[in-house]
Amino acid sequence: MHSTRRRMLLATTAAATLALGACGGGSDENGGGDGEAGDGGGDITLSVATFNEFGYEDLLTEYEEQNPGVTVEHIKADTADNARAALRNSLGADSGAADVEAIEVDWVTEFQQYPDKFVDLSSEEVEGRWLDWKTEAVTLEDGMLLGYGTDIGPEAVCYRADLFEQAGMPTDREEVAELLEGDWDTYFEVGQQFVDETGIPWYDSAGALWQGMINQVEQPYETPEGEIIALDNPEVRELYDQVLAASVDDGLSAGLGQWSADWASAFQGEEFATMLCPAWMMGVIEGNAEGVEGWDVANVFPGGGGNWGGSYLTVPAQGDHVEEATKLAAWLTAPEQQIKAFEAKGTFPSQQGALDSDTLAESSNAFFNDAPTGQIFAERAEAVTVTPFKGPRYFEINTAMADAITRVDVDKTDDPDSSWDKFAAAVEELR
Amino acid sequence: MTVTTPTPAPAPAPAPAPVADRPGRRGGGTGRWGRWDHRVSPYLYIAPFFLLFFVTGLFPLVYTGWVAVHDWDQIMGQGEFVGAENFVSVLTSDDFWRALVNTVSIFVLSSVPQVLAALAIAGLLDHHLRAATFWRMGVLLPYVVAPVAVALIFSNLFADRFGLINALLDTVGMEPVRWHSDRLASHVAIATMVNFRWTGYNALILLAAMQAIPRDLYEAAAIDGASSLRRFVSITVPLLRPTMIFVIITSTIGGLQIFDEPKMYDQFGRGGADGQWQTLTLYLYELGWTRADFGRASAVAVLLFLLIVVIGVVNFVISRRIASEESR
Known part of the structure; x- marks a missing residue:
């Protein structure tokens, strides 16, 4: 009798665990309600889906106060990838999307393939609100505006002043900017001097440099006519050879894959001296390099300007309150509101009006030696001149390219030529 | 394991005993209904599982096969039939x-x-x-x-x-x-x-x-x-x-x-x-x-x-x- 009871207990435990395990997966894909009509006449509920930190919490409360009868529900995804998957599912099923959906600049091209699923947001009211290149990226050929710009990621160079000093190089951010002023060759030449002097790699990862380089090419992988030119475009191959020669042959790269555990740990040591640095990267550096002194940021970027990341607000056409949702999206992305979001979570504004504001100009960052980051990144944003054409296959081709670079720079399983062949095979498969 | 059977198990009969000849095992249900109940109800008891399985298991399984022979975009849905x-x-x-x-x-x-x-x-x-x-x-x-x-x-x-x-x-x-x-x-x-x-x-x-x-x-x-x-x-x-x-x-x-x-x-x-x-x-x-x-x-x-x-x-x-x- 005793042993039967024990056995039953065991079975129950096993069953309970199974049930627990089953609860663990799934169930977080729901994009959110479709904004059903509230209880009172004319009362509506709008839902806004964002990811990571947009800094919208207080703004949404403010909007509710200004607009009686409107309730705003905020759905926050933990990562951008989850938000993308949820939105894709909702679009495929034609239901479940929030009234206002945030999208990342990297997925803009893929969602441009489905203009019918979104509301055209173009209007006179918002014309000229954003930096030109920010708007261009979401404007379709027929003039449809897919999304309202929120933040951007203008790139500067972050550096370790203490390591620069070791190498006998200038440490002041103005002088460093002057030293690095020029094209990628200049950046590599200075890096070579640094490495010869200290033996410490110049930058963290060749893949990160590639992001900076390829975003300065007008038509990197595809033509607007829909032809894939990644393999025939001499510029792509030249940049590829250039970045790998500098990274591996000259040993300028620390060979760390960005976002890997090794990469995050490396901030605690003296593993590299500079990083290409979009505005939002400052928070990442500060988090990983906690306790390390010497980080600073220079108002310069190899080859001119560069942008990495940033988001938009879109209005899916499936919603019940499309007009109200458009109004909310327009309000959230107005310069006044974006400044508040920037103050809350550091999302760097893409709006011309916000970039010129005093609040932005006066903001500084204590971790980066009190650098006037607002002013520096506003200038870096102005320096962005090229809007690369990113076709529907951009994401996949660039991923294949990032893999190719990682194989040589991080994994060291291939040389540049054999890795290129694998990249070529991956691209051929997409044609 | 069989359910308790009070009636003694029939000795190995020389002739194959037709199923209908078996005496009603339960006191309550006799005759046609009882036999039907006896034969069908076990299946009814396990039916919920199989119904659920058909909806959440078998249907997706078969449907996956259907999707596999089509050109099918995640968002745009079903395209042309492309065979293998x-x-x-x-x-x-x-x-x-x-x-x-x-x-x-x-x-x-x-x-x-x-x-x-x-x-x-x-x-x-x-x-x-x-x-x-x-x-x-x-x-x-x-x-x-x-x-x-x-x-x-x-x-x-x-x-x-x-x-x-x-x-x-x-x-x-x-x-x-x-x-x-x-x-x-x-x-x-x-x-x-x-x-x-x-x-x-x-x-x-x-x-x-x-x-x-x-x-x-x-x-x-x-x-x-x-x-x-x-x-x-x-x-x-x-x-x-x-x-x-x-x-x-x-x-x-x-x-x-x-x-x-x-x-x-x-x-x-x-x-x-x-x-x-x-x-x-x-x-x-x-x-x-x-x-x-x-x-x-x-x-x-x-x-x-x-x-x-x-x-x-x-x-x-x-x-x-x-x-x-x-x-x-």
Whole structure:
């Protein structure tokens, strides 16, 4: 009798665990309600889906106060990838999307393939609100505006002043900017001097440099006519050879894959001296390099300007309150509101009006030696001149390219030529 | 086991007794209704499961086959009928075969040690221990930990440059292992995560079966002078046969569908820059959700299903043969 009871207990435990395990997966894909009509006449509920930190919490409360009868529900995804998957599912099923959906600049091209699923947001009211290149990226050929710009990621160079000093190089951010002023060759030449002097790699990862380089090419992988030119475009191959020669042959790269555990740990040591640095990267550096002194940021970027990341607000056409949702999206992305979001979570504004504001100009960052980051990144944003054409296959081709670079720079399983062949095979498969 | 039958079992009748001739077994229902009730109601009782299975299991299964023979975009939905084109393009792609090799390699590296270790742990837990429940719950702990948390811990252990394991190897003067760049090393690392999670779970299932083995068998063997190892090999293992088959088949299915661990093994979740640890499910995910090509993703799903069936059958046959030989 005793042993039967024990056995039953065991079975129950096993069953309970199974049930627990089953609860663990799934169930977080729901994009959110479709904004059903509230209880009172004319009362509506709008839902806004964002990811990571947009800094919208207080703004949404403010909007509710200004607009009686409107309730705003905020759905926050933990990562951008989850938000993308949820939105894709909702679009495929034609239901479940929030009234206002945030999208990342990297997925803009893929969602441009489905203009019918979104509301055209173009209007006179918002014309000229954003930096030109920010708007261009979401404007379709027929003039449809897919999304309202929120933040951007203008790139500067972050550096370790203490390591620069070791190498006998200038440490002041103005002088460093002057030293690095020029094209990628200049950046590599200075890096070579640094490495010869200290033996410490110049930058963290060749893949990160590639992001900076390829975003300065007008038509990197595809033509607007829909032809894939990644393999025939001499510029792509030249940049590829250039970045790998500098990274591996000259040993300028620390060979760390960005976002890997090794990469995050490396901030605690003296593993590299500079990083290409979009505005939002400052928070990442500060988090990983906690306790390390010497980080600073220079108002310069190899080859001119560069942008990495940033988001938009879109209005899916499936919603019940499309007009109200458009109004909310327009309000959230107005310069006044974006400044508040920037103050809350550091999302760097893409709006011309916000970039010129005093609040932005006066903001500084204590971790980066009190650098006037607002002013520096506003200038870096102005320096962005090229809007690369990113076709529907951009994401996949660039991923294949990032893999190719990682194989040589991080994994060291291939040389540049054999890795290129694998990249070529991956691209051929997409044609 | 049959339900209690008060009527004496009919002696082996020379003539085949027609089913309808059997007397009503229950006092309440007699005649036609009773017979109908008796014959149909067991099926009605298990029907909810099968209804649920049809809706949530069989329908998606068949529908996946339907999607696999079409051009199917994730967002735009069904396109043209393309026949076997998706299958051909998957089967001629190097990525598929590489993913297949990775999957099988990780499966072998995880399932085999896992079942053996589970058997050993269950054998130990079967002894009279103080605070038995504590130890039994203890082996289940890794299973309760969320896979994401496991991946976080292990990614720090298996980091190429600043990982704990490589640091330890370094202190004893050994070369660091390139856990992410090297294909086999990455498989070992992922198999370790899988084993960490599932060994205790399988051990508990085997333990439950062990406790059902009559104790007098052991006592008799002990009196005959069999050592405890001998008792384990000659009594425990053969009598665990049905449970072993269950454990092996579930771990086969789980092993071939492995997703969480390789997905979270690096920061990108695509199975490495050279696909070193891209498993079939990761490949399926990439086709379906990165390239939005549900047609080809479904083709991979169908192939994976067939593979699991084949390996499952082989497994079943082998483990049955082994177990029946041992019991002889």
